[in-house]
Amino acid sequence: MWVTTSHPLTGKILRDRRFGVRVADGSYPGNGSLLPESFLELDPPDHTRLRRLATPAFSPKKIDEYRARVEKVAGALLDRDEFDLIADFAAPLPISVISDLLGVPDEDTAEFADYGALVAASFDTGVTAEMADANDKVLALFDRLIAQRRRTPGDDVISSLVAAEAEKKLTAQEMLGTLVLLLVAGFETTVNLIGNATRALLDHPAQWQLFQAHPEIAPAVVEETLRWASPVQLTSRVAHERVDRIGEDEWVTLLIGAANRDPEVYPEPHKFDVMRVHKPEHLAFSSGIHYCLGATLARMEGDVALRALARRMPGLRQTGPATFRDSVVIRGLKSLPVSRF
Structure with missing residues (x-):
C-alpha cells in the first residue's frame, strides 16, 4: 500500500487527474460501507454529470439564504442548562438544515443522526444487521418522497433531481445514491466539526476567551478546527496510469489528518491556534474534482x-x-456533556 502524509503531496494527488476512484476496468472495490453508489465513487464523465445536477443546491447564494434559519434553530437548541453537546446541539442543527434543503419532512428526520453514525461506522467495520436495517428504512423514505415529488414537485433537491430524471440526465438508482450521499455528507462532517471545535475551545481556555471577546473570528475557529481535528482523517485514490513508482491500478491512502499537521507547512502543527494563517488551505474538504x-x-x-x-x-x-467515535476514518465525538454554568 502507498501512503502519503505530507500536505504538498497529498494535495497534488487529490488534484492530479491521473488518479481517480475506480480501477482501469471501471470497477469500484468499495469498503463495504452502507452508502449506495454515488458520484463520490465515480470518475469523470459520470462524476461530472451527477455532481453538476446537485451543485445548485449548495451554491454560496443558496447557503446564505439558509443562514437565518440556522441561527433560529441554533438559538432554540441552546435554550437549556445541562445537555450533551453532540446529541442535543451538534447533531440536530445540521440535520434540520439538510432535511429542509433536500425536502425531507420534519417527522421523518428522527433517525438521521443514528443513520449517519452507522454509515460512518461502516467505513471501518463493514455492514452489520443493524446498519442494513437502518439503511433499508432510509432508502424506503427516499423512495416514498421521490414518488411524492413525481406527483407534486416542490422547491427542493429531491424535486430538482426528479425533474432531471424525467429529462434522462440520471437514472433512478443514481438519484437515490445522490440523495443518500447528500444527506450523510450534509450533516456528518458538520456534527464532528461543531463537536471538535467546542471541545478544542474548552480545552484551550485562552482561545475560548479570545473567541468570546471577538466572535467575528468564528470563521478562523472553524478553519483551525478543520485543520487540527479533521472530521475525515483519510481517503484513497487509485492510479489510472503509472505515476513515478506507483503502478497502474495501485491504491494510495491519503492521510488527510497527517497532511493537515505537516510541520513543513504549519509551524507548531499540533498547537490549536485560532489566529493561525492558513496558507496553503487545509485539506479537510479534500481537493480537486472531489472537493x-x-x-x-x-x-x-x-x-x-x-x-x-x-x-x-x-x-x-x-x-x-468526552467519548469519541470508534473509527479510523472519522474523527469526532460520540458524547460531550456540558453545562452553561
Whole structure:
C-alpha cells in the first residue's frame, strides 16, 4: 500500500487527474460501507454529470439564504442548562438544515443522526444487521418522497433531481445514491466539526476567551478546527496510469489528518491556534474534482453554531468525560456533556 502524509503531496494527488476512484476496468472495490453508489465513487464523465445536477443546491447564494434559519434553530437548541453537546446541539442543527434543503419532512428526520453514525461506522467495520436495517428504512423514505415529488414537485433537491430524471440526465438508482450521499455528507462532517471545535475551545481556555471577546473570528475557529481535528482523517485514490513508482491500478491512502499537521507547512502543527494563517488551505474538504460539495454549508453552520455558543453560553464547561467515535476514518465525538454554568 502507498501512503502519503505530507500536505504538498497529498494535495497534488487529490488534484492530479491521473488518479481517480475506480480501477482501469471501471470497477469500484468499495469498503463495504452502507452508502449506495454515488458520484463520490465515480470518475469523470459520470462524476461530472451527477455532481453538476446537485451543485445548485449548495451554491454560496443558496447557503446564505439558509443562514437565518440556522441561527433560529441554533438559538432554540441552546435554550437549556445541562445537555450533551453532540446529541442535543451538534447533531440536530445540521440535520434540520439538510432535511429542509433536500425536502425531507420534519417527522421523518428522527433517525438521521443514528443513520449517519452507522454509515460512518461502516467505513471501518463493514455492514452489520443493524446498519442494513437502518439503511433499508432510509432508502424506503427516499423512495416514498421521490414518488411524492413525481406527483407534486416542490422547491427542493429531491424535486430538482426528479425533474432531471424525467429529462434522462440520471437514472433512478443514481438519484437515490445522490440523495443518500447528500444527506450523510450534509450533516456528518458538520456534527464532528461543531463537536471538535467546542471541545478544542474548552480545552484551550485562552482561545475560548479570545473567541468570546471577538466572535467575528468564528470563521478562523472553524478553519483551525478543520485543520487540527479533521472530521475525515483519510481517503484513497487509485492510479489510472503509472505515476513515478506507483503502478497502474495501485491504491494510495491519503492521510488527510497527517497532511493537515505537516510541520513543513504549519509551524507548531499540533498547537490549536485560532489566529493561525492558513496558507496553503487545509485539506479537510479534500481537493480537486472531489472537493466537498457541502463545504460552504458546513462552514456556515459551524460559524453560526460557535457564535451562538459564545454568545448564549459564556460560562460553558464540560461536566463529564468526552467519548469519541470508534473509527479510523472519522474523527469526532460520540458524547460531550456540558453545562452553561
